[in-house]
Every structure is written in C-alpha cells, then in structure tokens.
Amino acid sequence: MRAITAVRPGGPEVLEVLETELAAPAAGQVRVKVVAAGVNFIDTYRRAGVYRTSFPHQVGLEGAGVVEAVGADVTGLHVGQRVAWASSESGSYAEVALVGADKTLPVPDELDLEVAAALPLQGMTADYLTHSTYPLGPGDVAVIYAAAGGVGGLAVQMALAAGARVIATVGSAAKIPAVAALGVPEADIVNLGALSDLTVALPREILERTGARGADVVYDGIGRATFHATLASLRPRGTAVLFGGASGQVEPLDPQELNAHGSLYLTRPKLDDYTASRAELFERGARVLGAAGAGKLRVNVGQRFALDQAAAAHRAIESGTTQGKILLLP
Numbered sequence: 352m353r354a355i356t357a358v359r360p361g362g363p364e365v366l367e368v369l370e371t372e373l374a375a376p377a378a379g380q381v382r383v384k385v386v387a388a389g390v391n392f393i394d395t396y397r398r399a400g401v402y403r404t405s406f407p408h409q410v411g412l413e414g415a416g417v418v419e420a421v422g423a424d425v426t427g428l429h430v431g432q433r434v435a436w437a438s439s440e441s442g443s444y445a446e447v448a449l450v451g452a453d454k455t456l457p458v459p460d461e462l463d464l465e466v467a468a469a470l471p472l473q474g475m476t477a478d479y480l481t482h483s484t485y486p487l488g489p490g491d492v493a494v495i496y497a498a499a500g501g502v503g504g505l506a507v508q509m510a511l512a513a514g515a516r517v518i519a520t521v522g523s524a525a526k527i528p529a530v531a532a533l534g535v536p537e538a539d540i541v542n543l544g545a546l547s548d549l550t551v552a553l554p555r556e557i558l559e560r561t562g563a564r565g566a567d568v569v570y571d572g573i574g575r576a577t578f579h580a581t582l583a584s585l586r587p588r589g590t591a592v593l594f595g596g597a598s599g600q601v602e603p604l605d606p607q608e609l610n611a612h613g614s615l616y617l618t619r620p621k622l623d624d625y626t627a628s629r630a631e632l633f634e635r636g637a638r639v640l641g642a643a644g645a646g647k648l649r650v651n652v653g654q655r656f657a658l659d660q661a662a663a664a665h666r667a668i669e670s671g672t673t674q675g676k677i678l679l680l681p
C-alpha cells in the first residue's frame with residue numbers, strides 16, 4: 352500500500368510516496384481503508400522537525416474511512432464500520448492506516464466520510480477551546496484569529512452558538528466573505544493584511560470595537576506574528592489562549608508582561624490533554640461529528656489533493672492563503 356513518508360526533517364520536498372507492507376492490526380488496533388486524510392499544521396511541524404519526531408516518519412494524524420480488519424481484544428468495532436480519528440498509529444496520509452480502537456470515533460450515517468475526515472482534529476480543538484479552555488457564554492467578547500481557516504471557522508460557529516460576540520481576523524480581504532457567511536458582522540471582521548504594524552494596530556482595532564475595554568479572551572493560533580498584540584487586546588484579567596504557531600513559535604516570555612497588561616491569564620493548550628480519556632474523546636467527537644451530521648456545524652473543505660500531492664498540500668497550508676480544510680484523498 353502507498354503511504355507518504357517524510358524521509359528526513361525538512362521542507363515539503365522531503366515527503367515521498369513509499370510502498371509499504373500491509374500490516375495486520377495489533378491487539379487493540381483496527382486497520383482502516385482511508386477515504387480521506389486531514390492535513391493539519393501539526394503535520395508540518397513534525398515533518399520539519401519542530402516537534403520531536405523520529406525519521407523516516409509516516410505522516411498524518413487525522414482521517415476517516417472504513418474498518419477492514421480488527422485486532423485482538425477489540426470490542427464494539429466491526430469490519431465495514433465508518434470511523435474517524437485524530438490520532439493514527441501508522442500515519443493517515445496512506446491508503447490504509449492503523450488506528451487504536453479506543454481512538455476511533457463513530458461517524459454518523461448522515462455524514463459524508465470526506466467531511467468527517469475534516470473534523471476530528473480541528474473540530475475537537477475548536478470544541479475544547481470554546482467549551483473548556485475558556486468556556487464562552489453570552490456577554491463574552493472572543494477574538495478569533497484566522498477565522499476563515501480550519502480551527503478558526505469552526506471556533507467562530509461554536510462561539511456564536513454559545514452566545515458570545517466574536518471579533519474575527521483574516522489575513523486578506525478575499526477571506527472576509529467566508530467569515531461573514533458564518534454570521535460575524537463585517538464591522539467585527541479585522542483584515543490583518545491592511546494593518547502595517549500588528550503589535551500596535553491590532554490591539555487598537557480590538558479596543559475600538561470594545562469601547563476601550565478589551566476582549567475577554569483571544570484565541571491565538573498564529574503565534575509569533577500576533578502574540579504581543581494578543582496580550583495588548585485583552586481586558587484586565589482576560590485570557591490569552593495561545594494554541595499554535597502558524598507564523599512561527601512564540602519567543603520565551605517574561606511573566607511581568609502578564610502583570611503589565613492587567614493580571615492576564617495565559618494558557619498554551621493542546622488537544623491531547625482535552626481528549627486524554629476515552630470518555631472525553633468520545634464526548635467531544637460525538638458533539639462535533641453529530642453537529643456536522645445534523646447540519647448545525649458548517650464544514651468548509653477548501654482544497655482536496657491526491658495522495659501523491661502531499662507536498663503541494665503542505666505548501667498550501669504553510670502559505671497561509673488557504674480557507675477551510677485541506678484533505679488528501681488516497
């Protein structure tokens with residue numbers, strides 16, 4: 352079977368299509384025929400060696416497909432079942448993947464498997480950010496960056512559904528309609544591409560829109576380019592949620608900066624810690640896939656690539672120009 356492997360740490364060019372043996376699922380695993388694999392920023396961090404990874408590295412965490420073999424000790428899963436996952440033990444950019452049975456999420460009948468593949472990682476991330484890291488409710492003002500992107504577009508919908516006001520950012524005017532379509536008033540969409548110095552101009556935009564109060568929470572997945580603006584955009588005792596580094600990782604921080612900006616809270620969360628138990632993973636996964644299946648969560652699949660186009664898919668997500676989800680179709 353064909354799988355995408357990063358043969359050494361580096362840029363998208365290190366991704367190669369390799370033929371590998373079709374392994375039998377070990378105890379506790381299922382083998383899944385992959386219908387679609389989700390492309391995520393974490394795949395690029397691992398490929399580049401930013402996150403500790405051993406090489407050669409078979410790439411991809413997320414996907415959806417159909418169970419084709421079941422290992423020993425697996426209960427409650429059968430051949431032919433439709434499942435999705437955010438964590439694959441063999442790499443999801445492949446025709447076939449091995450997935451821990453306890454990491455699988457059942458896909459509702461009414462949900463297309465391609466759409467299901469777009470959701471586990473970005474959808475459960477948006478879910479924990481808006482429901483658990485800083486649980487949003489009516490009266491909250493939440494700033495969400497990259498709102499036309501994968502996590503951003505889903506988090507916007509969840510924040511609005513919780514009754515919060517969303518101030519959203521996009522990197523270019525071309526992305527404004529996609530965010531407006533989610534229900535954010537155009538007056539609350541800030542185009543970062545039109546600002547010359549983000550550290551000064553972005554907080555000014557947020558303070559202008561909140562009567563100089565600042566936001567209750569900023570969800571920052573951009574990182575290096577926006578982090579200081581994030582701190583300056585919060586109200587006293589507000590919460591900075593740094594959940595990624597699409598523009599690069601943030602430099603070490605002097606805690607006095609949190610003091611200077613008004614006794615701020617800072618957290619750097621990751622999905623694994625919000626899906627650590629089977630019960631929590633299942634609850635979040637069911638909520639996200641269920642909402643999409645019921646038509647209450649809009650999933651924007653922005654681009655689809657063939658498996659052997661994985662390098663192009665990585666170039667696309669790293670370019671910052673994409674909207675919605677990027678999928679690989681084996």
Ligand SMILES: NC(=O)c1ccc[n+]([C@@H]2O[C@H](COP(=O)([O-])OP(=O)(O)OC[C@H]3O[C@@H](n4cnc5c(N)ncnc54)[C@H](OP(=O)(O)O)[C@@H]3O)[C@@H](O)[C@H]2O)c1
Pocket residue numbers: 390391392393472473476496497498499500501502503520521522523526543572573576594595596597598599620621622623668669670671672673674675
């Ligand atoms: N901690 C977790 O649990 C977790 C889980 C999933 C994802 N994440 C993080 O969430 C962030 C978003 O991930 P995603 O998969 O949903 O991607 P995405 O938002 O679809 O794409 C990233 C977006 O970031 C913006 N961006 C700003 N500066 C950029 C730059 N220099 N290079 C590239 N992009 C830039 C772009 O949007 P604009 O042009 O609109 O600004 C771009 O579209 C990433 O940092 C990722 O690592 C974290």
